[in-house]
Amino acid sequence: MTIIQHPDAVAVIGAGPAGLVTARWISAQGFEPVLFEAAAQAGGQWNAASPLSATWRGMRTNTSRVMSAFSDLDHAEGTPVYPRQEDMLDYLQTYAARFGLSERIRWRTRVERLEKAGGAYLVTSRGEGGRTVERFARVVVATGRYIAPSFPEIPGCGGFTGVLGASHTARYDGGSVYRDRDVLVAGCSISALEIASDLALSGARSVTACYRRQRYILPKLIAGVPTDHVMFTRAAALAGEVLPPEALAAGLKAKVTAVAGTPDQFGAMRPDDNIFAAGISQAHAFLPLVAEGRIAVRPWIERIEDRLVHFADGSAREFDAILFGTGYRLSLPFLSEDIAAALGLNETQIDLCDHTFHPDLDGLAFVGFYDLVGPAFPVLELQARWIAYAWGGAVAMLGLEALQERLAEARARRNGPKAVAMHEMALLFARNANVEPDRSRWPELERALLFGPLSPTSFRLQGPDSLADAPARTRAAAGAFGAIRSPELSQEERALRDLFGRPATRVA
Template sequence: MTATHELPAIAIIGAGPSGLAMVRWLNAKGLKAVVFEAADGLGGQWNPAGAHTATWPGMRTNTSRVMTAFSDMDHPEGTPVYPTREQMHAYLQAYADRFDLAGAIRFGCRVEGLARKEGGWRLDWRTEQGSQSARFERVIVATGRQIKAEVPQILGLDGFSGRLGTRHTSAYDGPADWQDASVLVAGCSISALEIAAELAHHADRVTVAYRRQRYVLPKQIVGVPTDHVMFTRVAALMAEKFPPEAVAEGLKAQVLKVAGNPADWGAQVPHDNVFAAGITQSQGFLPAVSEGRIATRPWIERIEGDTVRFADGSAERVDGLLFGTGYTLSLPFLAPEIAETLQLDPVGMDLFAQTFHPDLPGLAFVGLYELLGPYLPVLELQARWVAETLARPELLPAGEQMAQAIAATPPEFKRPPAVPMNALAVIFARLLGAEPAFGDWPRLERALAVGPLSPASFRLSGPDAQDDAPARTAAAAAAFGHIVSDALTPEEQGMLGALAAE
C-alpha cells in the first residue's frame, strides 16, 4: 500500500455535476479539496466515455436549459431548450474551465474503501500504478445516484431467447440495434418512456409494460418548459402547509389540466391518488400510444422463451427486452460500520437533510437522492450549504438536533421514490440562508412565487448574493413568454393568501 502525502484536508469522491459544484464552492470559501474520479474525464453521467454513463448519443435533457445550469453560468447562446448530452458535457467542461477546477481532479482514481481513521477518514483508491491510501479530515461523497442498474426478478428472465436479448436502459445507445424489431420496454420511468417514444419511429413494434401507470407530464406546456410551470415555490410551500390529501388533489387537478389522464390517451388507468401513482415525463409517449405506435400492458408475469406473459393474461413474442426500472443506491466502498450507521439499503440511507449523519462527523453526501425535476440547481444549493458549514461549523445543527430530526421523519418519507426538486431546493436554500422572501422583492414577487426556481433566484440574498441576480431572475421567469408581467392573477393572489393565512 503506497501512502500519498501533501493532499488537501478535504476529499471529494466523484467529478460529476455534484463533485464539480462542491469543489467550486469549497474554493470560494478558501477551502482546498482533491477530487477522486474513476473515469478519465469529468461530467459523471454526462461524460460519454464514463463507465457508468446512462446517456446515449444525441440524448436530450428532460429539463430546460434555464433549469439545467448552475447560478454562475448560463448555457451558450443558441443552445436549444433541451440540450443534448454532448452540449451538457461541454457545459460542465466549460464550468470547470471557468473556475479552474480541473487541477483539483485526479482522474483514473477508483475509490475502493472509506473508513474511519484517527478522528478523520481513510480513503483507499486504485490507479493504473496500484493501490494508494491517505487520511482526510473531511470526505464528501458525490458519486451520483444512477450507477447500479436495477433489473427486477422475473420468472423465466434468464431463459429469454429473443434475438436481441435483454439490457437495462442505461446500456441503450440509440435506435440502430432495434431497427424493425419487436421491443418490450419495461418500466414507467422518464428514460423508459423517452426511449420507447424514440423506438416507436424505428422498431417494428413497441410495447411498454409497467407495475403502475404514472401520470405523464409533457416536456413543454403551451411552449413553456414544464419545469418552469410545475416546480414552483408556491407549490413547495403549499405542500408543507396543507394536508397530503389536499396537496394530492391540487396536484392531480393541475396535471390533468396540462397533460390529461393517461387512460384517455389509450394507456393504462393510473391510481386515483397522484402520489400513489407517481409522475413521470415524456413529450412523445402518450401521443405515440394514442396513434397506436406504442402498446401498453400491465407488469410481466413470466417469460417463456421469446414470449412474455403479462399480468392481464395477454402474451407477446418479442425480439428484445429493455428494462427502464431505475437504479439501486450503490456505495460499495463504504466500510460496513459506516453503512450500518447510515442504515444504507438499495433505496436510501438515514441522513439529516439528505447530507449529514450525526454519528459520522466530517462525512457528507451530496446528490445521492432521486429527484423529480431539474438536478443542477438543487445540487448547487446543497454544495453551497456544505461548503458554508465547513467554513463556518457553527452553522451546522448540533448532533442531537440532527438525530432528533432523523428519528422524527416518518418511515414513508425516509425512502421516498423521488423528491420534488422544488421541495428540496427550498429546504437547502433555507439552511443556507439564501431563500428569498417575497416581501423583500416586490417587483419579483410573481416571478419568485410561480416562476421557475432558477439558479439565479438563489443568489438574490444570503451568502454570495450577486448584484445582477434580480435581472437574471426576472429574465429566467420571462423566458418562453411565461412570467412577463409583475401583476399576480386572481388565482395566484388566492394561493399566496392561503399561504399567509394562519
C-alpha cells in the same frame, strides 16, 4: 503502509455535476478540494465515454436549459431549450475550467475504500500510478445515485431467448440496432418512456411498454413553456407546507390533467384517481405515439417463456428484445463496514440528516443521494453550498441534537415514498444555507419568485455569495418562453400568496 496526509484538503469522490459544484463551493470557502474521478474526463452521467453513463446517442435532457445549469454559468448561446448530451458535457467541462477544478481532479482514479481513522478519514484509491492511501479531515461522496441498474425478479427472465436479449435501459445507445425488431420496454420512468418513444421513431417493427402502475404523464412543454417552469415553483412547495395531502393531491391532479389529459384518453391504462398513489412521469412524445398505435401498452410481466412474454392481463407476445427501465439501486461499495452500518445502507436507503450529514460521521457529507423528481442542478448546487457554508462557518453547523432529530425523521420515512420533488428539496437546502430569498424584500420580483421557475440565480439574491445581477437574471428566467409576462399577481395568485402566510412545517 505510507499514508499521505492532507490536513487542509477535502476529498471529493466523483467529478460529475454533484462533485464539480461541491468542489467549486468548498473552494470558495477556503478549502482545497481533491477530486477522485474514475473516468478520463469530468461529466459523470453526461460523459458518454464513462462505463457508468446511462446516456444514449441523441439523448436530450428532460429539464430545460434554465434549470439544467448552475447559478454562475448559463448555457452557451444557441443551446436548445432541452440540451443534448454533448451540450451538457461541454457545459460541465466549461464550468470545471472556469473555477480551476480540472487541475484538481485525479483522472482514471477509482476510490476503493473510505474508512474512519480517528477524527479523520482514510481514502484508498487506485490510479495509473498504483494504489494510494491518503488521510483527509473531510470527505464528500458525490458518486451519483444512478449508476447501478436494478433488475426485477421475473419468472423465466434469465431464459429469455430473443435475439437481442434482455438488458437495462442504462445500456441503451440508440434505436438503430432495434430497427425492424419487436421490442418490449418495461417501466414507466422518464427514461423508459423516452426510450420507448425513441424506438418507435427509429424504425422498430413494434414497441410495447409495460409497467406495474399507470402514472400520469406530462409533456416537456406546456403551451410552449418548459414543464419544469410550470410545475416546480415556490408556490408549489409552499402549498405543500400548508395544505392537507388530500387537497394537494386534488389540486395537483387538476393541474396535470388540465394541461396533459389522462393517459387513458390516449389509449394507455387508467391511472389511480389519487395522483400521489399513481405517480407522475414525463415524456413528450409517448402518449401521442400510443394514440397513433405506434406504442402498445400492457400491464406488468407475469412470466417469460423463451421469446414469449406473458402479461398480467392474460395476453402474451413474442419479442426480440426487452429493455428494463426499472431504476437503480444504491451502490457505495467503497464504504467501510462501520460507515455503511452507521448509515443503515442498503440497495434502496441511506439514513442521513436532510440527505447530507450523519451525527456519527463528523466531516463526512453526501451529495445527490436521493430520488429527485424534477431538475437536479439547482438542488445539487444548494446542497453543495450548505455543506461549504456549514464547514466554512458562513452558516452555523447543525448541533448534535438537531442532527439526531432530523436523522430520526429520515428513519421514520424509510417505508414511505422515496422520491422527493425538486421544489421541496430546493427550499430545504436553501433554508439550511440561509439563501432562500425573503419575498418581502423583493416586491418587484414577487410573481417571478412565487410562480416562475426555481432558477439557480433566484438563490443568489441574498445571503452568502449574493450577486448584483441576480434580480435581473431571476426576472429573465421567469420571463423566458413567455411564462411570466407581467410582474402583477392575478387574483388567484394573490389568494395563494396569502395562503403561504400561514405557519409552515419544515420541508423534509
